[in-house]
Amino acid sequence: MQTAWKEYQEKNQQRFLDEMLELLRIPSISAKSECKDDMRKCAEMVKQRLLDSGADKAEVMETEGHPVVYGEKIIDPSKPTVLVYGHYDVQPPEPLELWHSGPFDPVIKDGKVYARGSADDKGQFYMHVKALETMVKTNTMATNIKFLIEGEEEVGSPNLGKFVSQHKEKLKADVILISDSSMISMENPSLDIGVRGLSYIEVEVTGANRDLHSGTYGGAVANPIIILAKMIASLHDENNHVTIPGFYDDVVNASKEERELMAKAPYNEQEYKDELGIKETWGEKGFTTGERTGIRPTIEVNGIWGGYLGEGAKTVLPSKATAKISARLVPNQSSRKITDMLLEHFKKIAPPSVKVEAFEHHGGEPYMTPIDSKGYKAAAKAVQTTFGKEPIPVRGGGSIPICSILEKELGIKIVFMGFGLDNDNLHSPNEKYNLENYYKGIETIPYFHKFFAQE
Ligand SMILES: [Zn+2]
Known part of the structure; x- marks a missing residue:
């Protein structure tokens, strides 16, 4: 045969x-x-x-x-x-x-x-x-x-x-x-x-009702890009753990045996870094690169935009800023639950100086x-x-x-x-x-x- x-x-x-x-x-x-x-x-x-x-x-x-x-x-x-x-x-x-x-x-x-x-x-x-x-x-x-x-x-x-x-x-x-x-x-x-599973949302931050002159209004009116950037930055603490309350609640931690088995997989950190053109890896403290991408849930920003993106300079205080944000999930996290958690979280941490709207894209378990x-x-x-x-x-x-x-x-x-x-x-x-x-x-x-x- x-x-x-x-x-x-x-x-x-x-x-x-x-x-x-x-x-x-x-x-x-x-x-x-x-x-x-x-x-x-x-x-x-x-x-x-x-x-x-x-x-x-x-x-x-x-x-x-x-x-x-x-x-x-x-x-x-x-x-x-x-x-x-x-x-x-x-x-x-x-x-x-x-x-x-x-x-x-x-x-x-x-x-x-x-x-x-x-x-x-x-x-x-x-x-x-x-x-x-x-x-x-x-x-x-x-x-x-x-x-x-x-x-x-x-x-x-x-x-x-x-x-x-x-x-x-x-x-x-x-x-x-x-x-x-x-x-x-x-x-x-x-x-x-x-x-891994997936939750995917989009967050839109709106400040003033129109784009403003950054000289006339800058400093007095919230800049949606800055607010959005701050909210995103607050998703991780100094150890790169996700800060959203309850995010890790349902995670089934990998056993010691599984982590040992995973550690046996050939991996060369230097080659990994060289291939990507980075000086250092980044991630949740207490976990290896293989664990960070395999057994741990993560949050990433997939895209962010707002304000003036054309050639040259334009002094504008934009009215809107938007970001696409996704989370990778591990057993036994539920995509539905985490998506709701993300949507809620952004609304909860929004300062009163802006309006924050969040909606979901596709997810998966x-x-x-x-x-x-x-x-x-x-x-x-x-x-x-x-x-x-x-x-x-x-x-x-x-x-x-x-x-x-x-x-x-x-x-x-x-x-x-x-x-x-x-x-x-x-x-x-x-x-x-x-x-x-x-x-x-x-x-x-x-x-x-x-x-x-x-x-
Ligand atoms: Zn495919």
Whole structure:
């Protein structure tokens, strides 16, 4: 079986790549309404590729937002079924001037594909499509496979929960497999055992009823930018703990054993700093960098603006200032509860000199997968087989909001088998995906199905 897979994949390597590049050329930016047609075009292409790769059935299905692509290959209803989840939408590519090549004009350089969506998530979910093809064409399918490829992950999957609950029967499976995360390195493969949750709000501070002359009124009327900056600065104390009362109340502290296991993951602080061009790391006192991004909740400011942003100087005392603020959450924090807490907090700390309004964007719950589950064991064995090394279980820093919804609606566990790297520039300019990782993923996935069927 193994040699047949390898032979087939080596023979079709170039085409596997070309097909991925074609997907990357479609600007499927879910956040931009002007990309609506491209979203559909991308969904149609994914559907066609599923059919071409051996799926019995594939369809573009409507939601209230961007469509979902569903596909399946059922070999035997008595065999276990694996539901592959991925997303064909991407983040906006801005700022464009920082890209070395066009975000939707994939370029291959030093063994890496540079394009928006290469690692997140087109290149990664497409490995599953090519793994399906490998198994179909070599007649070695061990499980039934279903695909759920959505188009709204990057905007918080607002319609997927409803879609899943309406199609429970169709999506019925024994495990959910997701490749939308990264591993430590090719030498030190790892598997995510959890993702953080998310709360996201926007705060608008309004002072005077119009922009004012900063000479005539400055010093006498509150400046919304200064007020907003002060409120944001007050979110952390001198140890970089979050100061919002109750923020840490529901956090399940990682056990000593888990922290020890995490500490075993290879990590070089100097390399980490060099790669980012920073002199020092920053974060909550008492925790390592890996812990800060894995087992601890955080608050970040994602954007802040107000006043005059044009060329040259303009002496203005602005009327408004706005910030986008998000929190990453860990088990057992609730996105709903923390979002409400953030909204309330900003209203509470607002001084009477300004009006503060706060509203929410999307959120998502944290998720953990047990390492003694059938799915995790199959993934670990698959990685061990192709990488020659047992993967290290790690907690990912990112969020996949749909995880807790998928588990709740379908009643099955999720396994994360990501093949990206942390330096893939996800959501940043010059996003890339290493070809080696792409091919290694396609090589590894069939083993997951094989071992999952045996478990
Ligand atoms: Zn993603």
